[in-house]
Amino acid sequence: MGVSTSVPEEGIALVTVDFPPVNALPVRGWYELAAAVRAAGADPGTRCVVLAAEGRGFNAGVDIKEMQRTDGHEALVGANRGCYEAFAAVYECEVPVVAAVQGFCLGGGIGLVGNADAVVAADDATFGLPELDRGALGAATHLARLVPQHLMRALYFTSRTATAEELHRHGSVWRVVPRAGLREAALELAGEIAAKDGTLLRLAKSAINGIDPVDVRRSYRFEQGFTFEANLTGVADRVRDTFGTDRTGKEEQR
Template identity: 85%
Template sequence: MGVSTSSPENSFASKGISVVTVDFPPVNALPVDGWFALADAVRAAGRDPGVRCVVLAAEGRGFNAGVDIKEIQARGQSALVGVNRGCFEAFAAVYECEVPVVAAVQGFCLGGGIGLVGNADVIVASEDATFGLPELDRGALGAATHLARLVPQHLMRALYYTSRTATAAELHAHGSVWRVVPRAELLPSALELAAEIAAKDGELIRLAKSAINGIDPVDVRRSYRFEQGFTFEASVSGVADRVRDTFGTTGTTGREEA
């Protein structure tokens, strides 16, 4: 359980690809330490001069279910501050990774998962993948910055206000998902794309990543930090606890949020 880094097996091993895998059963809802571990792993992979592309993957039935609400309920404000900082670091690590990041997404991608894939360079998704921000149902706010990188503005607002999800096929139609494949083909497809990227000159691909980030019309770090202020306001005002308490009585896992 945790975050691991490996090189792909067989022919991909010598092609400059690093795979960062998240595994926090049962639903990949990350605790505070998990977000920081993920940030460290992605940054370390990007700094490795032998790496020219990073694949961000996950074990289990879903890619990411956000943060662990039970940890916040148990630890209170200290956990909220910790997870805010952890998510900020993890999202920034993906965006600022020195080489392109390919996200391989299966099953649910919720809350903090949107922050990760929204900051990735390319997304490959399985046919059963769904994307959404259940924040308003979980007593939180945030990651609209990243959802807006996946869907058009008005759809982003509708998804955000309703807590509904979009399918991988729908995101593919909007151009934000590169390929939609059967789940069994997800990692091989992500590695195939990563190998194509990693075949480029290592120094040039790093310059390309910096250049593309430099012309981005939205400062994702600043935008997300602004959103986090309202998440904290909801917490200190008591609104977040009121919503979380209601959520906890609905029979769900109580573990999804960003």
């Protein structure tokens, strides 16, 4: 359990996240992921990083239960800083990052995938931000890199999800493949990228980031300010305390 790095092919680093049961990352998990991606990109032998996950889904966001059992705002601050670092690590990775997404990609998962350079998805993948149902805000910055502006707003305000096929039609998902072939498809794209000159790839990544119309670090940090406001006013706790129950207050069946 945790974050691991392997080298399945020359020039490719595979960073795999595994936090059962649903890959909802605790604070330490976000920092581990950030460190692993940065280390992989800094390795001169790496020309592409594949970001993948084990289990039912790619990422379910932050570990809300960790926040609920932690007094004060320590877990909240830790999760916000951890997500900030992990998202930035993907965006600022010295080489291109390919995200391989299966199942659910929610909350913090959108932050990771939205900052990746390319996305390969399984045909069962869904993408969304249930933040308003979880007493949180944020990652609209990254969802806006996956879907058009008005769709991003509708998804955000309703907490609905979009399918891999829908994102493929919008051009943000490179390929949609059967789940059994996801890792192979991601490595295939990574291999095509890794066949390029490593020095040129690093220059290209810096150049493309440099012409990005949105400063993702500053934009996401701005969003996080409203997350803190929601927590300080108590509205976040009020919403978060209903997590795991239906609208009548009864426990959901799992």
